[in-house]
Amino acid sequence: MVRTDERPQNPSREGCERPEATGVRARFTDLLEPLFDVVRPVINAGFDGYNEKFGVAFGMSIGTDIDIGPVNRLDLIAEYYPVIDRDDAVHAAENSFAFGIKAAVFPLFFWLPASYHTPPAAVSAIFAGLLTKVGVYALIRVFTLIFTRGQEDYHLILIVAGLTMLTGVLGAVAQNDFRRLLSFHIVSQIGYMIMGLGLFTTLALAGSILHIVHNIFAKTNLFLVSGVVYRLRGTYDLPSLGGLYRVFPFLSILFLISAFSLAGMPPLSGFWSKLLLIKAGLESEAYGLVVVALIVSLFTLFSMTKIWNQVFWKKSPKAFVYHPISWSLFLLPLVILAVLIVSFVLAAEPYVILMTRAAHQLLNPAEYIHSVLGETP
DSSP states (O other): OOOOSSOOOOGGGTTOOOOOOOHHHHHHHHHHHHHHHHHHHHHTSTTOTHHHHHHHHHHHHOOOSSOSSOOOHHHHHHHHGGGOOTTOHHHHHHHHHHHHHHHTOTTSOTTTTTTTTSSOHHHHHHIIIIIHHHHHHHHHHIIIIISOOOGGGGHHHHHHHHHHHHHHHHHHHTOOBHHHHHHHHHHHHHHHHHHHHHHTSHHHHHHHHHHHHHHHHHHHHHHHHHHHHHHHHSOOBGGGOOOHHHHOHHHHHHHHHHHHHHHTOTTSHHHHHHHHHHHHHHHTTOHHHHHHHHHHHHHHHHHHHHHIIIIIISOOSSOOOOOOOOHHHHHHHHHHHHHHHHHHHHSHHHHHHHHHHHHHHHHOTHHHHHHHHSSOO
């Protein structure tokens, strides 16, 4: 591939000025300005060798108003696609490091279990449903659009996927705090999403995309249930809870729907995404990873059963005064998400067809590249 020492120009950006930052964002920008005085030369240093790859990854992972160049993925593709070495495995790993932290894959997940249980439950639910999925989406985009190599180079991703599943679920089993347990399960479920990328087939990527959608519904609902439990009983400590099934059976049923879906129980949403991934793993002869995925599902079911027994089924260890809440306000989002999970029972085939089409476009990105660059490089 012919390399150039000059950054290609994006004509669509000529004459465009970045608006002035105000308020909290301005203060945040001023705070980070000394850092970017050091980082900016790396990002803008001709994008040669390591600096080129690190700069693209860093630029795509930071979204501030500091003038470090474009951070929009389409702009980056249009501007840097001609100079990126898409066969460089070392730089592909470097470029995916930031997204690996964002996605909380092994061994970069250290920040997630230590943070997701600390904000209010509604904020934790948004984080659990969306933030790590952005990192997974970025990894899928990078390895299907920029660093497009053969399937034989994706064995490392398969190993990372298996270790992410195992470490996440084992950490969850050891927890006695409602939200910390769910936080470790976020890590575990990320492993399934990365598994599809490592297998790198249409069926596997369809399973990954479907698992992302399913996990947004199920994980968000579980965190919201934990928040309702906290409003009722004033604690997230599992041994201190109990007896909620007898008093609030409808809340208990909503929890079971999301919990069984997360564990992959048929015919809920988690079953269909895991079925696609397991089938793709068998077709690719990744038998070890398939065994790990099945074992992790059993441990997931075990930990969900632990929550059910500790929070809903057993008798309360001591008398509690239930705090009054607005049931219409708290239950409405739970019911909506539960209905979306159950919708997979009635519309599994349309979901699978849609995700398969999306996976096919990921593996054949010529149309997407043409729409961005105006031509296929």
